[in-house]
Amino acid sequence: MDESKKDDVISKLVQEIGKKGEEIPQKYMIKNDVISPAIDASTNLWEETLLIDFDLISTGSSSAHQDELSKLHSAFKNWGCFQVINHGMTSLFLDELIDVSRQFFALPLEEKLMYSVMEDVYNDRLFLTVYPEDQRKLQFCPQKPQKFSEILHEFLLNLRMMFEVILKAMARSLELREDCFLKDHGERGLLETRFAFYPPCSRPDKVYGVRPHSDRSFVSMVLPDKNVPESLHILKDDKWFYVPVIPGALVVVLGDLAEAMSNGVFKSVIHRVMTNLERERHSVSAFYTPEPEDDVGPINELISVNQPELYKKLSMKIYDQLFLETFSQDIRVLDALIIKH
Protein backbone atom coordinates (compact mmCIF):
# COMPACT_ATOMS: atom_id res chain seq x y z
CA MET A 1 0.00 0.00 0.00
CA ASP A 2 1.54 3.36 -0.94
CA GLU A 3 1.98 6.01 1.73
CA SER A 4 -0.80 8.38 0.66
CA LYS A 5 -3.32 5.54 0.40
CA LYS A 6 -2.20 4.33 3.80
CA ASP A 7 -2.71 7.78 5.34
CA ASP A 8 -6.15 7.89 3.81
CA VAL A 9 -7.07 4.51 5.26
CA ILE A 10 -5.70 5.39 8.68
CA SER A 11 -7.62 8.65 8.77
CA LYS A 12 -10.83 6.65 8.29
CA LEU A 13 -10.26 4.23 11.15
CA VAL A 14 -12.46 5.17 14.07
CA GLN A 15 -10.07 3.45 16.45
CA GLU A 16 -7.59 6.24 15.64
CA ILE A 17 -10.15 8.91 16.49
CA GLY A 18 -10.91 7.08 19.71
CA LYS A 19 -7.26 6.72 20.65
CA LYS A 20 -6.23 10.31 20.09
CA GLY A 21 -9.31 11.63 21.87
CA GLU A 22 -9.88 13.83 18.84
CA GLU A 23 -13.08 15.67 18.27
CA ILE A 24 -15.49 13.35 16.49
CA PRO A 25 -16.10 14.30 12.85
CA GLN A 26 -19.63 15.50 12.14
CA LYS A 27 -20.32 12.64 9.75
CA TYR A 28 -20.57 10.20 12.66
CA MET A 29 -22.96 12.40 14.66
CA ILE A 30 -26.71 12.11 14.47
CA LYS A 31 -28.33 15.27 13.16
CA ASN A 32 -31.15 17.27 14.75
CA ASP A 33 -32.15 14.42 16.93
CA VAL A 34 -31.57 12.76 20.27
CA ILE A 35 -30.93 9.09 20.82
CA SER A 36 -33.97 7.77 22.65
CA PRO A 37 -33.15 5.61 25.67
CA ALA A 38 -33.77 1.87 25.83
CA ILE A 39 -35.72 0.02 28.49
CA ASP A 40 -35.48 -3.43 30.05
CA ALA A 41 -38.06 -5.91 28.87
CA SER A 42 -39.89 -7.83 31.60
CA THR A 43 -37.46 -10.23 33.24
CA ASN A 44 -39.08 -13.37 31.93
CA LEU A 45 -39.38 -12.20 28.32
CA TRP A 46 -35.88 -13.30 27.36
CA GLU A 47 -35.85 -16.31 29.63
CA GLU A 48 -39.22 -17.69 28.67
CA THR A 49 -40.24 -16.32 25.31
CA LEU A 50 -37.06 -15.42 23.46
CA LEU A 51 -34.62 -18.13 24.55
CA ILE A 52 -34.43 -21.11 22.22
CA ASP A 53 -32.81 -24.40 23.06
CA PHE A 54 -30.85 -25.41 19.99
CA ASP A 55 -30.90 -29.09 20.95
CA LEU A 56 -34.67 -29.04 20.97
CA ILE A 57 -35.09 -27.44 17.54
CA SER A 58 -32.49 -29.76 15.96
CA THR A 59 -34.18 -33.11 15.96
CA GLY A 60 -37.07 -35.24 16.89
CA SER A 61 -40.79 -35.26 16.82
CA SER A 62 -41.34 -35.03 20.55
CA SER A 63 -43.79 -32.54 21.94
CA ALA A 64 -40.87 -30.58 23.43
CA HIS A 65 -39.50 -30.26 19.88
CA GLN A 66 -42.86 -29.02 18.58
CA ASP A 67 -43.16 -26.56 21.48
CA GLU A 68 -39.70 -25.17 20.72
CA LEU A 69 -40.60 -24.74 17.03
CA SER A 70 -43.73 -22.80 18.05
CA LYS A 71 -41.57 -20.67 20.31
CA LEU A 72 -39.20 -19.94 17.42
CA HIS A 73 -42.18 -19.11 15.20
CA SER A 74 -43.66 -16.64 17.64
CA ALA A 75 -40.26 -15.08 18.45
CA PHE A 76 -39.63 -14.38 14.74
CA LYS A 77 -43.22 -13.26 14.21
CA ASN A 78 -43.42 -10.89 17.15
CA TRP A 79 -39.83 -9.79 17.79
CA GLY A 80 -37.74 -10.81 14.77
CA CYS A 81 -35.11 -12.11 17.14
CA PHE A 82 -34.25 -14.61 19.88
CA GLN A 83 -31.22 -15.93 21.73
CA VAL A 84 -30.05 -19.48 21.29
CA ILE A 85 -28.33 -21.74 23.81
CA ASN A 86 -27.16 -25.37 23.82
CA HIS A 87 -25.63 -25.00 20.37
CA GLY A 88 -22.45 -26.86 21.19
CA MET A 89 -20.04 -23.93 21.54
CA THR A 90 -19.02 -23.42 25.13
CA SER A 91 -18.94 -20.02 26.86
CA LEU A 92 -15.20 -20.49 27.10
CA PHE A 93 -14.92 -20.88 23.33
CA LEU A 94 -17.13 -17.83 22.71
CA ASP A 95 -14.96 -15.81 25.09
CA GLU A 96 -11.94 -16.94 23.12
CA LEU A 97 -13.52 -15.78 19.90
CA ILE A 98 -14.05 -12.28 21.29
CA ASP A 99 -10.54 -12.44 22.62
CA VAL A 100 -8.86 -13.17 19.29
CA SER A 101 -10.86 -10.31 17.82
CA ARG A 102 -9.60 -8.03 20.58
CA GLN A 103 -6.03 -9.19 19.93
CA PHE A 104 -6.41 -8.66 16.19
CA PHE A 105 -7.63 -5.08 16.59
CA ALA A 106 -4.86 -4.39 19.11
CA LEU A 107 -2.17 -5.22 16.50
CA PRO A 108 -0.07 -2.39 15.15
CA LEU A 109 -1.86 -0.61 12.30
CA GLU A 110 0.58 -1.91 9.70
CA GLU A 111 -0.39 -5.49 10.43
CA LYS A 112 -4.11 -5.14 10.11
CA LEU A 113 -4.70 -2.44 7.52
CA MET A 114 -4.95 -4.92 4.68
CA TYR A 115 -7.79 -6.72 6.39
CA SER A 116 -9.96 -4.00 7.88
CA VAL A 117 -12.87 -2.39 6.16
CA MET A 118 -13.97 1.11 6.95
CA GLU A 119 -17.28 2.72 6.32
CA ASP A 120 -18.80 5.85 7.74
CA VAL A 121 -19.81 4.10 10.93
CA TYR A 122 -18.30 4.28 14.38
CA ASN A 123 -16.72 0.83 14.29
CA ASP A 124 -13.89 -0.82 12.40
CA ARG A 125 -14.54 -4.15 10.75
CA LEU A 126 -12.94 -7.29 9.51
CA PHE A 127 -15.11 -9.10 6.94
CA LEU A 128 -14.55 -12.70 5.91
CA THR A 129 -16.69 -14.61 3.41
CA VAL A 130 -16.44 -18.17 4.51
CA TYR A 131 -18.93 -20.28 2.55
CA PRO A 132 -19.08 -21.45 -0.15
CA GLU A 133 -15.50 -22.49 0.25
CA ASP A 134 -14.42 -21.51 -3.26
CA GLN A 135 -15.20 -17.92 -2.30
CA ARG A 136 -13.09 -18.06 0.79
CA LYS A 137 -10.12 -15.79 0.43
CA LEU A 138 -7.68 -17.47 2.72
CA GLN A 139 -5.07 -14.80 2.31
CA PHE A 140 -7.57 -12.53 4.03
CA CYS A 141 -7.70 -14.62 7.14
CA PRO A 142 -5.39 -12.81 9.54
CA GLN A 143 -2.19 -14.63 10.41
CA LYS A 144 -2.10 -12.90 13.76
CA PRO A 145 -2.97 -13.60 16.46
CA GLN A 146 -1.76 -17.10 15.83
CA LYS A 147 -4.91 -18.71 17.15
CA PHE A 148 -7.17 -16.72 14.83
CA SER A 149 -7.48 -19.24 11.99
CA GLU A 150 -7.89 -22.22 14.31
CA ILE A 151 -10.66 -20.53 16.31
CA LEU A 152 -12.29 -19.18 13.16
CA HIS A 153 -12.30 -22.64 11.61
CA GLU A 154 -14.04 -24.20 14.58
CA PHE A 155 -16.51 -21.31 14.67
CA LEU A 156 -17.33 -21.75 10.97
CA LEU A 157 -18.09 -25.43 11.28
CA ASN A 158 -20.49 -24.69 14.12
CA LEU A 159 -22.03 -21.73 12.32
CA ARG A 160 -22.75 -23.71 9.19
CA MET A 161 -24.45 -26.42 11.17
CA MET A 162 -26.40 -23.85 13.20
CA PHE A 163 -27.68 -21.94 10.17
CA GLU A 164 -28.77 -25.20 8.59
CA VAL A 165 -30.71 -26.26 11.67
CA ILE A 166 -32.28 -22.82 12.14
CA LEU A 167 -33.32 -22.56 8.48
CA LYS A 168 -34.89 -26.01 8.63
CA ALA A 169 -36.66 -25.17 11.89
CA MET A 170 -38.00 -21.95 10.35
CA ALA A 171 -39.37 -23.89 7.39
CA ARG A 172 -40.97 -26.51 9.62
CA SER A 173 -42.50 -23.89 11.87
CA LEU A 174 -44.14 -22.43 8.74
CA GLU A 175 -45.32 -25.93 7.76
CA LEU A 176 -43.10 -25.90 4.69
CA ARG A 177 -40.72 -28.60 3.45
CA GLU A 178 -37.76 -28.47 5.78
CA ASP A 179 -35.17 -27.74 3.10
CA CYS A 180 -37.24 -25.11 1.33
CA PHE A 181 -34.97 -22.25 2.44
CA LEU A 182 -31.87 -24.33 1.87
CA LYS A 183 -32.21 -26.42 -1.28
CA ASP A 184 -34.44 -24.24 -3.40
CA HIS A 185 -32.87 -21.11 -2.07
CA GLY A 186 -29.20 -21.30 -2.03
CA GLU A 187 -27.51 -24.62 -1.69
CA ARG A 188 -24.56 -22.32 -2.20
CA GLY A 189 -25.85 -19.67 0.14
CA LEU A 190 -23.31 -17.15 1.36
CA LEU A 191 -22.04 -17.21 4.89
CA GLU A 192 -20.07 -14.15 5.92
CA THR A 193 -18.57 -13.31 9.26
CA ARG A 194 -17.73 -9.90 10.58
CA PHE A 195 -15.53 -8.94 13.47
CA ALA A 196 -16.35 -5.44 14.68
CA PHE A 197 -14.45 -3.19 17.02
CA TYR A 198 -16.22 -0.24 18.63
CA PRO A 199 -13.67 2.03 20.30
CA PRO A 200 -14.68 4.21 23.24
CA CYS A 201 -16.45 7.33 22.06
CA SER A 202 -16.44 10.76 23.69
CA ARG A 203 -20.01 11.51 22.51
CA PRO A 204 -22.17 8.42 23.12
CA ASP A 205 -25.16 10.77 23.27
CA LYS A 206 -24.63 11.71 19.61
CA VAL A 207 -22.86 8.79 17.97
CA TYR A 208 -24.23 5.33 17.22
CA GLY A 209 -21.95 2.31 16.95
CA VAL A 210 -24.41 1.13 14.31
CA ARG A 211 -27.43 3.27 13.52
CA PRO A 212 -30.93 1.74 13.60
CA HIS A 213 -31.31 -0.73 10.74
CA SER A 214 -32.65 -4.13 9.85
CA ASP A 215 -30.25 -6.64 8.31
CA ARG A 216 -30.06 -7.23 4.57
CA SER A 217 -29.50 -10.94 5.28
CA PHE A 218 -31.90 -13.85 5.57
CA VAL A 219 -30.77 -14.59 9.11
CA SER A 220 -27.85 -13.17 11.10
CA MET A 221 -26.22 -14.21 14.34
CA VAL A 222 -24.42 -11.93 16.76
CA LEU A 223 -22.07 -12.73 19.57
CA PRO A 224 -22.12 -9.62 21.75
CA ASP A 225 -19.37 -8.53 24.12
CA LYS A 226 -20.27 -9.41 27.71
CA ASN A 227 -18.04 -6.58 28.97
CA VAL A 228 -20.35 -3.97 27.48
CA PRO A 229 -23.69 -5.68 27.98
CA GLU A 230 -26.08 -2.79 27.47
CA SER A 231 -25.04 -1.93 23.90
CA LEU A 232 -27.33 -3.85 21.54
CA HIS A 233 -30.97 -2.72 21.38
CA ILE A 234 -34.00 -3.86 19.40
CA LEU A 235 -37.09 -1.88 18.45
CA LYS A 236 -40.61 -3.11 19.04
CA ASP A 237 -43.80 -1.06 18.99
CA ASP A 238 -41.73 2.15 18.85
CA LYS A 239 -39.81 1.26 22.02
CA TRP A 240 -36.15 0.33 22.30
CA PHE A 241 -35.33 -2.75 24.40
CA TYR A 242 -31.96 -3.92 25.70
CA VAL A 243 -30.81 -7.29 24.42
CA PRO A 244 -29.35 -8.80 27.59
CA VAL A 245 -26.09 -10.73 27.35
CA ILE A 246 -26.89 -14.32 28.31
CA PRO A 247 -23.76 -16.41 28.99
CA GLY A 248 -23.12 -18.88 26.18
CA ALA A 249 -25.95 -17.54 24.00
CA LEU A 250 -25.88 -16.12 20.49
CA VAL A 251 -28.42 -13.56 19.33
CA VAL A 252 -30.32 -14.67 16.21
CA VAL A 253 -31.65 -11.80 14.11
CA LEU A 254 -34.25 -12.16 11.35
CA GLY A 255 -33.20 -10.23 8.24
CA ASP A 256 -35.25 -8.46 5.57
CA LEU A 257 -34.92 -11.37 3.14
CA ALA A 258 -36.63 -13.74 5.55
CA GLU A 259 -39.46 -11.27 6.11
CA ALA A 260 -39.94 -11.05 2.34
CA MET A 261 -39.66 -14.81 1.77
CA SER A 262 -42.06 -15.63 4.60
CA ASN A 263 -44.49 -13.19 2.96
CA GLY A 264 -44.48 -11.04 6.07
CA VAL A 265 -45.26 -13.82 8.57
CA PHE A 266 -41.84 -13.27 10.18
CA LYS A 267 -40.72 -9.71 10.89
CA SER A 268 -37.18 -8.46 10.49
CA VAL A 269 -36.06 -6.57 13.57
CA ILE A 270 -34.75 -3.02 13.69
CA HIS A 271 -31.75 -2.88 15.95
CA ARG A 272 -28.92 -0.51 16.87
CA VAL A 273 -25.59 -0.54 18.68
CA MET A 274 -24.67 2.21 21.14
CA THR A 275 -21.20 3.58 21.73
CA ASN A 276 -19.65 3.74 25.18
CA LEU A 277 -17.70 6.54 26.79
CA GLU A 278 -15.12 4.36 28.49
CA ARG A 279 -15.23 0.82 27.25
CA GLU A 280 -14.32 -0.62 23.87
CA ARG A 281 -16.63 -3.28 22.51
CA HIS A 282 -16.12 -6.28 20.25
CA SER A 283 -18.72 -8.33 18.49
CA VAL A 284 -18.65 -11.18 16.03
CA SER A 285 -21.52 -11.44 13.57
CA ALA A 286 -22.42 -13.97 10.90
CA PHE A 287 -24.78 -13.34 8.01
CA TYR A 288 -26.53 -15.91 5.85
CA THR A 289 -27.86 -14.85 2.43
CA PRO A 290 -29.08 -16.91 -0.53
CA GLU A 291 -26.66 -17.33 -3.40
CA PRO A 292 -26.31 -14.39 -5.83
CA GLU A 293 -27.98 -16.32 -8.71
CA ASP A 294 -31.08 -16.96 -6.68
CA ASP A 295 -34.50 -15.30 -6.90
CA VAL A 296 -35.91 -14.02 -3.65
CA GLY A 297 -39.48 -13.14 -2.69
CA PRO A 298 -42.47 -14.72 -0.97
CA ILE A 299 -42.56 -18.53 -1.06
CA ASN A 300 -45.53 -19.66 -3.18
CA GLU A 301 -47.00 -21.84 -0.41
CA LEU A 302 -47.30 -18.76 1.80
CA ILE A 303 -49.37 -16.81 -0.72
CA SER A 304 -53.13 -17.25 -0.56
CA VAL A 305 -56.37 -15.35 -0.97
CA ASN A 306 -56.20 -14.45 2.69
CA GLN A 307 -52.53 -13.60 2.52
CA PRO A 308 -51.81 -12.00 -0.84
CA GLU A 309 -48.25 -11.53 -2.03
CA LEU A 310 -46.79 -8.71 0.07
CA TYR A 311 -43.37 -8.29 -1.52
CA LYS A 312 -42.00 -8.33 -5.07
CA LYS A 313 -39.93 -11.26 -6.29
CA LEU A 314 -36.54 -10.32 -7.69
CA SER A 315 -33.05 -11.66 -8.15
CA MET A 316 -30.50 -11.39 -5.37
CA LYS A 317 -28.43 -9.12 -7.63
CA ILE A 318 -31.27 -6.60 -8.01
CA TYR A 319 -32.10 -6.95 -4.32
CA ASP A 320 -28.53 -6.00 -3.44
CA GLN A 321 -28.60 -2.94 -5.70
CA LEU A 322 -31.91 -1.88 -4.20
CA PHE A 323 -30.60 -2.48 -0.71
CA LEU A 324 -27.61 -0.18 -1.27
CA GLU A 325 -29.77 2.56 -2.81
CA THR A 326 -32.37 2.47 -0.06
CA PHE A 327 -29.77 2.15 2.72
CA SER A 328 -28.00 5.32 1.62
CA GLN A 329 -31.34 7.16 1.66
CA ASP A 330 -32.24 5.72 5.07
CA ILE A 331 -35.24 3.87 3.65
CA ARG A 332 -35.94 0.22 4.45
CA VAL A 333 -35.49 -2.06 1.47
CA LEU A 334 -38.74 -3.82 2.44
CA ASP A 335 -40.65 -0.58 1.85
CA ALA A 336 -39.30 -0.50 -1.69
CA LEU A 337 -40.41 -4.11 -2.21
CA ILE A 338 -44.00 -3.79 -1.01
CA ILE A 339 -46.67 -4.65 -3.59
CA LYS A 340 -49.59 -2.26 -3.35
CA HIS A 341 -52.83 -4.20 -3.77
Ligand SMILES: O=C(O)CCC(=O)C(=O)O
Ligand atom coordinates in the same frame (compact mmCIF):
# COMPACT_ATOMS: atom_id res chain seq x y z
O1 LIG B 1 -22.21 -5.46 16.73
C1 LIG B 1 -23.35 -5.85 16.98
O2 LIG B 1 -23.69 -6.20 18.12
C2 LIG B 1 -24.39 -5.93 15.89
C3 LIG B 1 -24.03 -5.18 14.65
C4 LIG B 1 -25.12 -5.14 13.64
O3 LIG B 1 -26.27 -5.18 13.94
C5 LIG B 1 -24.82 -5.04 12.20
O4 LIG B 1 -23.76 -4.55 11.85
O5 LIG B 1 -25.68 -5.44 11.37
Ligand SMILES: [Fe+2]
Ligand atom coordinates in the same frame (compact mmCIF):
# COMPACT_ATOMS: atom_id res chain seq x y z
FE1 LIG C 1 -27.50 -5.64 12.20
